[in-house]
């Protein structure tokens with residue numbers, strides 16, 4: 001492909017990605033993410049929501065609030081056992097208590113508990129830093145950067161991969177980095193767009209584009225969907 005056809009293909013991909021977004025937005029409306037009163041609460045929620053339904057994360061967050069423990073200082077002071085019991089509703093509670101402890105330890109040591117100072121950093125180096133904290137993987141780091149820090153970072157999850165692959169919009173390799181690059185390279189770097197787009201994909205994956213037996217009748221993406229047209233085979237259990 002020469003440079004001209006490369007940029008035409010990129011422009012077309014950008015248009016298709018925006019088309020998906022606009023259809024989902026028109027269908028589902030604004031999603032008002034992330035549910036959380038403060039950026040710090042958003043971060044703790046991003047850690048607790050790993051492998052957990054949001055309704056259970058809310059219970060854990062409410063426990064932390066009721067115990068007066070939803071501050072970096074209080075989370076460092078509380079014992080690991082007590083923290084584990086407070087976050088119990090979110091599942092994997094011992095591991096999550098350790099992860100929350102690791103984050104507040106890092107925030108205190110490195111930024112004196114200032115999220116303003118944390119988010120002043122350059123995005124790529126801040127992302128690397130977050131990934132070096134125990135318990136923070138790519139999806140969590142990017143959720144923190146986007147939803148707590150307002151950075152133009154696209155969050156990729158199993159819903160993103162499933163829906164995009166069904167639409168025939170998979171990147172060349174099925175990795176987190178390749179999916180993220182597809183959005184970063186073909187959409188404007190707009191945190192508001194990335195915020196709403198990810199939330200809409202989650203909504204679509206949860207309510208309609210199920211792993212098995214998706215509700216394709218009436219789907220706003222149906223006419224562009226290879227899966228619904230039976231042009232691609234269903235993916236296996238790893239598709240999330």
Ligand code: SF4
Nearest residue numbers: 209216219222225228
């Ligand atoms: S048509 Fe069906 S498989 Fe395709 S995106 Fe919609 S719900 Fe998912």
